[in-house]
Amino acid sequence: MASKWLCGWLVIAGLMLGLPRLVPAQVSTGQGASVRTIRSAAAWNASASTTSGPSVSVTAPTDPQITFFGVTRADDVVLDPSGDTAEGIPIYPRLAGSGFSLVVEGSPGTSHVALGTSSFSSDDVNQLPDLQVEVSRPLGNGSAAVCDDGDPDFGGVPAVSPFDFSLAEAPAINDLACRFKDGQNQPVGRPPIEACTRFLPELEYHFVDPDSTIQFCGFVDEPLSFPSGDTIVAARIRDVAGNLSAVAQLVIRIATPASSPTATPTATPSPAPTSTATVPAAPPGTNFAGGDGCALASPRYGIWNGAILGLLPPLLVCWRRRREKEAPAFFVTGTG
Secondary structure: OOOHHHHHHHHHHHHHHHHHHHHOEEEEOOOOOOOOOOOOOOHHOOOOOOOOOOEEEEOOOOOEEEEEEEEEEEEEEOOOOOOOOOOOOEEEOOOOOOEEEEEEEEOOOOOOEEEEEEEEEEEEOOOOEEEEEEOOOOEOOOOOOOOOOOOOOOOOOOOOOOOOOOOHHHHHHHHOOEEEOOOOOOOOOOOOHOOEEOOOOOOEEEOOOOOOOOOEEEEEEEEHHHOOOEEEEEEEEEEOOOOOOOOOOEEEEOOOOOOOOOOOOOOOOOOOOOOOOOOOOOOOOOOOOOOOOHHHHHOHHHHHHHHHHHOOOHHHHHHHHHHHHOOOHHHHHHHH
């Protein structure tokens, strides 16, 4: 009896010792690897889905992360890119070079160091702000003046090509980054309660990535217009300890206006010739009506026809008028 109990315990112990060999081992992506990607607006706008498969051990980066870098319409609705370049940079096509916003979101790394909030180094424009943004082609008039973002000298931004985030380009970086403002029009980042991004169909405002702790929003108005064609925008962020994120990029593609056809000149029509012919006057004696009521005194009727009709007295008067019209000027009678 004791031997049976002993055998049972040995079987149970063997099963317990062999159980770990039946469980799949976890897959590691390697030291320092990260699977975090900048997700599109569509990914966050869609409902979350449950995925299955082996678990993945991810080592999160210690540096701050750009969690979203994209574009919104003028009404703050987040847009999705139309595709990617050959280098994998998302492309945002627009019909006009202004009337939309650039948006940068970020979150701390595993160090949990808070992100910096400034988008303009107001004390010294030769120092870098926490949000650092550059463009490959000039915007607007490409003015070299720093942060000329208001009347009367509202100017554009110079290009930095190739991209260079060193102190040598600090004025150009400040010039563009200072256009990213909060709800009080100050050059700083926004907390979640002031998000500048909203989503269809409810049109609710919130951050694109729920992991984001700060959002920078820059509206592109007419003096800051992007030129026709492709312009690359590069951005990175910094935490309060000075740690920098990787550089994120996107392409703004402005439609090239179609050339209007040249108008063919048309000949000016010549004016119609004016006739110089004169209408011949009626021959004298044809009709003496002429406004004096003596139509019956014309030769066509004759004085005898008038007499027969009993109109002799008025005909005699008309006959005298006729003779006066035909008489030379010196024949006029009367002594006045």
